[in-house]
Amino acid sequence: MNIYDIIFYLFAAVTLLSAFFVVTTRNIVRAAFFLLFTFFGVAGIYVLLGADFVAIVQLIVYVGGILILLIFGVMITNKITQVDIKTGTIHTLPAAIGVGLFTGVIGAVILNTEWFEIKTDIPVSTLSTLGRMLINEYVLVFELLGILLLVALIGAASMARK
Amino acid sequence: MMYDWLYNLTGSEILAMFIVSLLPLFVFILPFALFAVLMERKVSAHMQDRLGPMRTGYHGILQTIADIIKLLQKEDLVPTATDKILFNLAPLLAFIGSYAAFAAIPFSGFFIGTKIDLGIIFIVGVTGLVVAGILMAGWASNNKYSLLGAMRAAAQIISYEIPTLLIILTIIMLTGTLSLYDLSEMQTAYFWNWLILGGPAVGLQKILLIPFMIMGCLIIYTSTLAEVNRTPFDIPEAESELVSGYHTEYSGMKFAMFFLAEYANMFAVSAIVAIMFFGGYQSPFGYLGNTLGWTWLVPIEQFFWFTSKGLFFVFVQMWLRWTLPRFRVDQLMAFCWKYLIPFSFVILLLVGLIALM
Amino acid sequence: MKTAEEIFNTLKEKFGSSIVEFKADKPVEPFIIVNPLEVDKISLFLKDEKDLLFDSLMNLSGVDDANGIKEKDDKGLETIKGGTLSVYYHIESTKLRHKLTLKASTDREKPEVVTVTEVWKGADWHEREAYDMYGIIFLNHPDLRRILMPYDWEFGFPLRKDYKNPEFYQGMKVPY
Amino acid sequence: MALKTEEMVLNMGPQHPSTHGVLRLELQIDGEIIIDVIPHIGYLHRCFEKHCEAMTYPQVIPYTDRMDYLASMYNEFGYALAMERLMKIEVPERVEYIRVIMGELQRIASHLVALGTYGADIGAFTPFLFCFRDRERILHLFEITCGARLLYNYIWIGGLSHDLHPDFIRLTKEFIKDFRPNVKELNELLSYNRIFIERTANVGVLPIETAINYGVSGPNLRASGMKWDLRKDDPYSVYHKFDYDIPIGKGEKGKTGDCWDRYYVRVLEMDESLKIIEQAIEQIPDGDVTSAIPKRVKPPEGQIYTRVENPRGELGYFIISDGSINPARVKVRAPSFVTMQVFPELCKGFMVADVVAILGSVDIVLGEIDR
Structure with missing residues (x-):
């Protein structure tokens, strides 16, 4: 077993276990905190896949930004002094059917695909390639997204002023 | 590199990686924390006309060790109404966050956890875990002071990340690299090659850059100071208002974890400033090892220069802490959004123009 | 600047029977005895009248006059029946630089005095203290609670001369 | 969409680092904004x-020490003065001078604690120790005079327990010489610090009418702009013989009567007290300090x-x-008892951090509030 295998299984375990807790826990704040570990595990897997930039962005945007805001929101809007922020389960039967179908389809696809392995070296940094691609080939998309985000920011600011 | 060297030595990549990942903790963070706590006490004492700890060892040098022993044997108190899992997890998370940052910090040309290309962004990213740890501690403690402290901490750290990142972006734009190792290598040889003095470039560009670099350095030092919650930005643990903020309910080793994380963070941000503007591990005036032809001496010299630069900035942090009063929470936010962020934008733009020249 | 006697005469003219007596025979300080149920009106007059202008309340203190009939029970402990409790008002004018002492005496069994918090806001806690220590009820007081003693203290009013310590307070023995 | 908001109740104290003793404040806050403050006192009752009702008159004096434990000398001074007026005792002039010197030294010591802890409240810890360094020397002066550092039992009805120590005058002169530069240092370190001004100016403004209506006195009233000092306005002892000024708040950094004014008035008052002490030790006459002490205190x-x-106002x-x-x-x-009433008024609309700033600026002593 290679060291990267160990690391992979570690991250996979973190991701899956915390994701499991996210859906099973009845406490919203806890769920939010466990989601943090899920994101973190996913970021680790990105690194192993050679997508280091995506991994760091995952960390900065999801863990450092969105999730913190989420927790903030949950904390502010609820009666935080008591720990009884609970969620319930509803529509168990339709959900079970839906999830069952989805699992079946995914399982079937996984089993029926012919997987083949490519041996690679230790992944190298994707950063400069990514940068060049963003500025050259995808510059329009990049700029459009930038403008979209700017508009969203201005909108949020103007809404917050009201 | 350390990893390759260890790999050759031990012949096992798992072992080599394990040792490399633990080295910063045992070679650096723990001894540093021991030293920094004592330093903080002595610095504050001498600034305040006192002597500080004097009884444990010569001039109290063993005081922190005595403290650690005390903390270790303290009862681990967990208040009844806390959220037990999160309460226990929070100090770990905060410590992991600051510990992970050390993976990308080049202590010398030889001693780096990883030469990751994204070094500086990686450090900013993992610092997010510290925020999560603080929020978790504040919420799990089920104490209003902790909660207020945690909220303030999170708001503060997230806000001050913006000017930090803007200045980092300026440096990235100027140097074209995100790797802390490359950044340090770039500012080699003598101190006039440091980025604070315009970097290794020559001519008009260098002279034009100097004022912006000095301003950028001040901004990033201020905002990283806020990110590690030190005075005058220590409102999350303002002891006169919130008792001690998010770690009010913690005792014993869990408290020590937060403490360790704080000191590790102090060094981490000082290291970032040192690497980005003051040449990282580079000596300001050449290496003795090179002159004498003893190449093995160079990494040791580099380690020495790096730690002394880092410690100097830690000392400045302490100096500020024992001199200045504390901001109020809204003034703190106003300072960030009204002054630091616009200024860093201006620096970003102008440095970009200069770099294009 | 006016002397206490001049002020007494002005008050007597204005309020008639509410002003009971002017006492200057005791050493040091003369004082005016007033009707406890009219204190607020008198105070307001004293504060607003242009040649009096008593804008500041220096002190307000409850006093147990202990002038009732003293009875001893079989344990030798003293209780006082009848007589009066009093409230002293020390007021001054920061503009005209004169001072005045008012005294309002009220029945020990049913001690009721009208509050002056409307006139001088600073009277609030002083009155609460007088209530806390002597049980004097200040009518119309906005927030008449105990102040120095615990909120659940139900063993009487400690500064009365016939106050007896309780044996136990919340399970703790009091004279420890 | 109707949003429901809820206020949070934050309990500050009885054990809290900046309540200056055992005070409990019930803060109703909306986020960090104060809606109302309800002080609960009596923890030090x-x-x-x-x-007093069980004591003889002289026996009361040690108890007065323990009320405002930062200004014990002045508590004794007031009590002795009251008893002397009640019994119509003429006190030797030397006694009066010594009382004034002690009282003013005590005022400086008390203000030093107030200013130092105020710095600590705002987050600057170093001025606190600088202030205590100077206070230490005053306490040393008290110690050589009467043997006690905090609770003196020095000023008796009709006299004093001891005459001055032979070194006292010399040491006091040295203290004054060393202390003046230290005040300047304190100003540079704290008073004119930009962050300190930001934190205190325009915070907790006390208008002069409110102050008078509530009966607020002492430095807090003077900071609101009223020149009112009992040493001049209702003279006692030998204060009329000295030349000194009454500093008032001028709203230099914000509105008149804000926290900075309250702070700065105390700094200026220390200077004035130094002037009084300087004059008093020059003019002090000889005499016997115990001659007028009555054998038996039985007033009519x-x-x-x-x-x-x-130091805190009208006692x-x-x-x-x-x-x-x-x-x-x-x-x-007790001056603090009266001042504390106005405190909720000052806090409304400010933030939690300002509560600490305001509480520190009105300078209360819980021993005196609860007695």
Whole structure:
């Protein structure tokens, strides 16, 4: 077993276990905190896949930004002094059917695909390639997204002023 | 590199990686924390006309060790109404966050956890875990002071990340690299090659850059100071208002974890400033090892220069802490959004123009 | 600047029977005895009248006059029946630089005095203290609670001369 | 969409680092904004007034020490003064001078604690120790005079327990010489610090009418712009013989009567006290300090209200004598007790951090509030 295998299984375990807790826990704040570990595990897997930039962005945007805001929101809007922020389960039967179908389809696809392995070296940094691609080939998309985000920011600011 | 060297030595990549990942903790963070706590006490004492700890060892040098022993044997108190899992997890998370940052910090040309290309962004990213740890501690403690402290901490750290990142972006734009190792290598040889003095470039560009670099350095030092919650930005643990903020309910080793994380963070941000503007591990005036032809001496010299630069900035942090009063929470936010962020934008733009020249 | 006697005469003219007596025979300080149920009106007059202008309340203190009939029970402990409790008002004018002492005496069994918090806001806690220590009820007081003693203290009013310590307070023995 | 908002109740104290003792504040906050403050006092209630009824008149003096434990000398001074007026005792002039010197030294010591802890409240810890360094020297002066550093039992009815120590005058002169530069240092370090001004200016403004209506006195009233000092306005002892000024708040950094004014008035007052001490030790006459102490304190039936300008404001003693050797009633008008009432008024609309700034600026001592 290679060291990267160990690391992979570690991250996979973190991701899956915390994701499991996210859906099973009845406490919203806890769920939010466990989601943090899920994101973190996913970021680790990105690194192993050679997508280091995506991994760091995952960390900065999801863990450092969105999730913190989420927790903030949950904390502010609820009666935080008591720990009884609970969620319930509803529509168990339709959900079970839906999830069952989805699992079946995914399982079937996984089993029926012919997987083949490519041996690679230790992944190298994707950063400069990514940068060049963003500025050259995808510059329009990049700029459009930038403008979209700017508009969203201005909108949020103007809404917050009201 | 350390990893390759260890790999050759031990012949096992798992072992080599394990040792490399633990080295910063045992070679650096723990001894540093021991030293920094004592330093903080002595610095504050001498600034305040006192002597500080004097009884444990010569001039109290063993005081922190005595403290650690005390903390270790303290009862681990967990208040009844806390959220037990999160309460226990929070100090770990905060410590992991600051510990992970050390993976990308080049202590010398030889001693780096990883030469990751994204070094500086990686450090900013993992610092997010510290925020999560603080929020978790504040919420799990089920104490209003902790909660207020945690909220303030999170708001503060997230806000001050913006000017930090803007200045980092300026440096990235100027140097074209995100790797802390490359950044340090770039500012080699003598101190006039440091980025604070315009970097290794020559001519008009260098002279034009100097004022912006000095301003950028001040901004990033201020905002990283806020990110590690030190005075005058220590409102999350303002002891006169919130008792001690998010770690009010913690005792014993869990408290020590937060403490360790704080000191590790102090060094981490000082290291970032040192690497980005003051040449990282580079000596300001050449290496003795090179002159004498003893190449093995160079990494040791580099380690020495790096730690002394880092410690100097830690000392400045302490100096500020024992001199200045504390901001109020809204003034703190106003300072960030009204002054630091616009200024860093201006620096970003102008440095970009200069770099294009 | 006016002397206490001049002020007494002005008050007597204005309020008639509410002003009971002017006492200057005791050493040091003369004082005016007033009707406890009219204190607020008198105070307001004293504060607003242009040649009096008593804008500041220096002190307000409850006093147990202990002038009732003293009875001893079989344990030798003293209780006082009848007589009066009093409230002293020390007021001054920061503009005209004169001072005045008012005294309002009220029945020990049913001690009721009208509050002056409307006139001088600073009277609030002083009155609460007088209530806390002597049980004097200040009518119309906005927030008449105990102040120095615990909120659940139900063993009487400690500064009365016939106050007896309780044996136990919340399970703790009091004279420890 | 109707959003429901809820206020949070934050309990500050009785054990809290910046309540200056055992005070409990019930803060109703909306986010960090103060909606209301309800102070709960009485945690330090030691039944001073009840004790007095069981004591003889001289025995009360050590108890007065323990009320405002940062200004014990002045508490004794006020009580002794009240008793002397009640019994019509003429006090030797030397005694009066020594009392004034002690009182003013005590005022400086008390202000030093106030200013130092105020710095600590705002987050600067170093000025605190600088202030305590100087206070230490004053306490040393007290110690060589009467043997005690905090609770003196020095000023007696009609006299003093001891005459001055032979070194006292020399040491006091040295202290004054060293202390003036230290005040300047404090100003540079704290008073004119930009962050400190940001934190304190325009915070907790106390308008002068409100202050008078609530009976606020002392430095807090003067900071609101009123030139009112009992040493000048209701003279006692030998204060009329000295030349000194009454500093008032001018709203230099914000509105008149804000926290910075309250802070700075105290700094200026220390200077004025130094002037008084300097003049007093020049003019001090010789004499016997114990000659007028009555053998038996049995005042005639009657009552008196006497007030002095304590470091915190108007300290009044209302004493009723029934002709016996025990007082029938001793009521203390404690300046902090009165000031504390106006505190909720000052806090409304400010933030949690400002509560600490305001509480520090009004400078209360819980020993005196609860007695």
